[in-house]
Amino acid sequence: MAEMNLRQALSKGLREALDNNDNVFLMGEDIGLYGGPYAVTKDLYKDYGPEKIIDTPIAESGFVGAAIGSSMTGMKPIVEIMTINFSLLAIDQIVNHAAKMHYMSDGQLSVPMIIRTVTGAGGRLAATHSQSFEGWYASVPGLKVVAPSNPNDALGLLRSSLNDNNPIIFVEHSMLYGVTGEVPEPYYETPIGLPKVIQEGTDLTIIAWSGMIPVAQDVELKLKEENISCELIDIRTLNPIDFELIFESVKKTNKVVILDEYWETGSFGAYISSVIQENCFDYLDAPISVVNSMNIPMPYSAELEDQVVPNTKRVLEKIKNKIGL
Amino acid sequence: MDKETAKKYLFDMIKIRQFEEACGRMYMQGKIKGFLHLYIGEEAIAVGSISELSKDDYIITHYRDHGHALARGMDPNKAMAELYGKVDGTSRGKGGSMHLFDSDLNFMGGHAIVGGHLPIAVGIALGIKKQKRKGLVMCYFGDGAVNEGEFHESMNLAALWDLPIIFYLENNQYGMGTHVKRSSANPEMLYKFADLYGMPSTKIDGMDVITVRDSAREAIEKIRKGGGPLLIEAMTYRFRGHSMADPSEYRENEEVQQWQKEKDPIELFKDYCYTNNILTEQETNQINGEVKTLIKECLEFAENSPLPDMSVAEDKIYNTNN
Ligand SMILES: Cc1ncc(C[n+]2csc(CCOP(=O)(O)OP(=O)(O)O)c2C)c(N)n1
């Protein structure tokens, strides 16, 4: 076991990929000489050189499309889009091209690539720089979406993504890079699609991913003080999802709250909720609650931002008022 | 140049410089948060070009927007309060440093998606033309933005529709940590993109406020006489990091120091004023002092302004004035 933070786990995974597969290369804005906007690729340029670590112009649609094309010839590009907000400039390439190529060619062509990008709020970056679009991408057949919340999963999911022959949206939350944890020394992979129970409990199932995991953990601690035992599930992957593990938990606790940093309307959390109620209706003792960001473009002011995103206080209120715990 | 104009230019450039220096300090103290992009080193562009605009003209710019806003006459108190996230800010604390707006001044915003405001600038020019209004659009953006498709789409639309717009490229030679030589295939020739759209363009020294003024004046006159869109590329340099989070490992310290020593737009203009007996050192010192007071006041104003509450956050998502 080695203790490291999420940033270091990703860096380790990227180095492994570069070392083990000659067709792997990285590209993105300021990932090289600058050291990476969030320092995930720090020193890679020095160690692997400009052929492997490509600093791109600010041209998201262009370089994402180029990555797609290169992957169709057998390359394995790992693209970094600085944040998920800027992925909107490349959304045509991602949704209309990467996601469709394999299907429309009936399997003749494949797009084995990874798009790493940064999601979420918390940086006081205001309305255009604080969004959580992973749920959008998860809704598109042909794309896989992973969103690790800790170093162990980050490395394991990065390895699985490398071995997958589909376009993968690899979502990192800007507030989680410093999260530390144990990472096993022997090689392991974390399967894409498998949620994980990160805390066992009996009274309430809390489902979350990515930046909402720390909030879920805080809520779990607060409820423990009131002798309420929570089961915490990190879904880790948004598409695909193996729901069986979630159903098992719901059948045990009979109550569910889902945390989703996206806005209320059209949230991925609401989709999870609908799947649960359709499959576990008879086991539910209370309505399923979803806690989202308020339906407000993110204000800059820190005091406002902290209230707009799902926070412990708002989650606890909802658990009391809607679920009745 | 007459004394009054020289005083005004110097005052405005020093105002931007000191405002930005204060922002940098307040960021370190945690009063200003998020991304903060300082305009230090590039003051001559905003002051020299915006001073040539009239009230009817529009300005739209990117996230490095404090300089343009102040040169246009935005109240520094309100700008600073916005940066503090306070209720007396230009957007009551909802926009922050990258998103300053003042519709009374036709200041259509700082915009933080690189290249995103260029098509909007075209649309504003289209609105002016269709309504047969006076005025033109001054649209500022960086060397990084020319690599986005939106730049090229906008240039073509503006030329095709013959719109009253000046594309103002502030070439500070870096997009974050990437030098233009590493991001553009033909880095010395960015202004020549205009040729392909049949648009006139020039490349100027953006550190010399008089050169900036003259080229802006010429471009504006052309448009006022019924001419179509133009592009100006002003060569400049940012003395500070891209934002406050910049590790600054992509350029040599000597490079920065050399620009600061040889091309500081404020020092160059002071020298010009001394050499031509337009201003005395005593007069420039006095301007310095006046600005100092102004900046002190705007920090106090921002400090004392209340924080917005949730009713502010929930307000203006939709226009309810239907
Ligand atoms: C579409 C998009 N991609 C990336 C970014 C991140 N980003 C912000 S500023 C910047 C550099 C822009 O450089 P330039 O246009 O030269 O302007 P400067 O900062 O030098 O004034 C980048 C990459 C962004 N805001 N929007």
Ligand SMILES: [Mg+2]
């Ligand atoms: Mg630049």
